[in-house]
Amino acid sequence: MTARSTKAMGGIAAAAVALGVTQLLAVFVGPQADARTAVGSAVIDLTPGPVKEWAIQTFGMADKLVLAMLVLAVIAVVAAATAAFESKRVPLGSIAILTAGVAGCAAVLSRAGATLLDIVPTVVGAVCGVAVLRLLVSGRFTDAPQPTDDGPDRGRRLSLVTLGFLGAGALTGVGGAVLSRLTSSVSGDRNAFALPAIDVTAPPVPATVQPKGVALPSFVTSNADFYRIDTALSVPQLSRENWQLRIHGMVDREITLRFGDLKRFEVVEKMVTLTCVSNPVGGDLIGNAAWTGYRVRDLLAEAGIHRDADMVLSMSIDGFTAGTPVDALVDQRDALLAVGMNGEPLPTDHGYPARLVVPGLYGYVSATKWVVDLEVTRFDRAEAYWTRLGWSARGPIKTESRIDVPRSGQDVPRGPVTFGGVAWAQNRGVRDVEVRIDRPDGQGDWQRADLGAAYSNDTWRLWSFPWQATESGPHTITVRATDNTGAVQTAEVAAPVPDGATGWHSVDFTVA
Numbered sequence: 001m002t003a004r005s006t007k008a009m010g011g012i013a014a015a016a017v018a019l020g021v022t023q024l025l026a027v028f029v030g031p032q033a034d035a036r037t038a039v040g041s042a043v044i045d046l047t048p049g050p051v052k053e054w055a056i057q058t059f060g061m062a063d064k065l066v067l068a069m070l071v072l073a074v075i076a077v078v079a080a081a082t083a084a085f086e087s088k089r090v091p092l093g094s095i096a097i098l099t100a101g102v103a104g105c106a107a108v109l110s111r112a113g114a115t116l117l118d119i120v121p122t123v124v125g126a127v128c129g130v131a132v133l134r135l136l137v138s139g140r141f142t143d144a145p146q147p148t149d150d151g152p153d154r155g156r157r158l159s160l161v162t163l164g165f166l167g168a169g170a171l172t173g174v175g176g177a178v179l180s181r182l183t184s185s186v187s188g189d190r191n192a193f194a195l196p197a198i199d200v201t202a203p204p205v206p207a208t209v210q211p212k213g214v215a216l217p218s219f220v221t222s223n224a225d226f227y228r229i230d231t232a233l234s235v236p237q238l239s240r241e242n243w244q245l246r247i248h249g250m251v252d253r254e255i256t257l258r259f260g261d262l263k264r265f266e267v268v269e270k271m272v273t274l275t276c277v278s279n280p281v282g283g284d285l286i287g288n289a290a291w292t293g294y295r296v297r298d299l300l301a302e303a304g305i306h307r308d309a310d311m312v313l314s315m316s317i318d319g320f321t322a323g324t325p326v327d328a329l330v331d332q333r334d335a336l337l338a339v340g341m342n343g344e345p346l347p348t349d350h351g352y353p354a355r356l357v358v359p360g361l362y363g364y365v366s367a368t369k370w371v372v373d374l375e376v377t378r379f380d381r382a383e384a385y386w387t388r389l390g391w392s393a394r395g396p397i398k399t400e401s402r403i404d405v406p407r408s409g410q411d412v413p414r415g416p417v418t419f420g421g422v423a424w425a426q427n428r429g430v431r432d433v434e435v436r437i438d439r440p441d442g443q444g445d446w447q448r449a450d451l452g453a454a455y456s457n458d459t460w461r462l463w464s465f466p467w468q469a470t471e472s473g474p475h476t477i478t479v480r481a482t483d484n485t486g487a488v489q490t491a492e493v494a495a496p497v498p499d500g501a502t503g504w505h506s507v508d509f510t511v512a
Ligand SMILES: Nc1nc2c(c(=O)[nH]1)N[C@H]1C(S)=C(S)[C@@H](COP(=O)(O)O)O[C@H]1N2
Pocket: 226, 227, 228, 229, 230, 231, 232, 274, 275, 276, 277, 316, 317, 320, 349, 350, 351, 362, 363, 364, 367, 368, 369, 370
């Protein structure tokens, strides 16, 4: 190894120690001192809207993991590149670590409710990082005096010490992350939560919602299979004890509800299909669940909404906001402050202890998880998280449909086969689904699909289509839905930005 590459390795080891020490110390100060989450959240917040959208489209639910790997890779490259030039006269590596430390402190301090104590782990971590780097380049661990810049490194000891620090950094980092997870987790609080008795139960799901011949997808999405989309780099751990909901703004009287206060409201169970605005045509950012909770209408009535208010800006404990039309929150669709999902307390990922569920609206304008604040306001006064980034202020869900069987590129044997999928137009309901199968000559006619029973206008509708595979070769199946207003799903292709994707879903398959 050359002296320069040895120094580069030292830079990575020093950065690892800086990150590890910061992570470990943050365990003792609290989650708000976690510089890793603070920096990651700052990166997410500063990333331009279209890039975020691209990340969700490309990496889907792995987006946060990809971000973490990317940040680590950038840190390693910068640490190596700058440390390679670390010397007494030009301490470039040390400067880089200190600069990163300052940025980390700024990210921590930028978070709501942060105090000076919260930056102590980052400051100590940065100082340790610099100390390690200075030690490694000092020449103390080389047998020879100071190696010349490009000369061979004659010391084995230096590599071993460098590896040791690298290991120490990894250990304290991973240890710190695991410990902070254990100490802040609300899983115990969640397990101890017995859902309130339901006053208004959702109608039972008849077996006929599942159309003949296909099992995909299941009408109710299990909690484990339910898509998850949010900006939360570490899932907020909010206990029922620490939860409260403030309702304020254009109201007659501001109120703050503790979790126990919810007892005085009627408990409603409702089946609602949630959809993400980022769901591409044919995508799976959609799921259907039975939600248990309280009518938002009842909560708002206690505060008394002013007549000229038209938006409720809901905010989560971690600062995400959604702007929902007042109408959608108070009309008969029964928008919920949900505390249960499919008969269980809300999973932490899905908003424990409480979130909003508003039928008919994309999640980004309605479905705030870990919700703690409702500000009654106006669309011309307030702007929510995604609207500020270029998405539409209003987000009614568009009429869409998806093919689940066959999968793209699938081989279909000759003979009888049943295709199937889902269609949705929440708050309007699906009336019809049509399927077109192009023969190898590119011709085909729209034909009515068989429909599963309609459960409600706020849930998706399953369809199936029996077909005889006779002609060998490539085929394409296309689907389109008609909602209860008579509107046929548009063929016009639109991207998810600014208010949801449109177009027909097609799947290519081959008859063997
Ligand atoms: N606190 C918080 N709530 C949020 C979001 C978020 O980023 N933060 N994302 C919203 C979006 S864009 C969608 S589509 C739904 C997804 O809910 P789910 O993860 O339970 O499926 O949550 C909404 N609620």
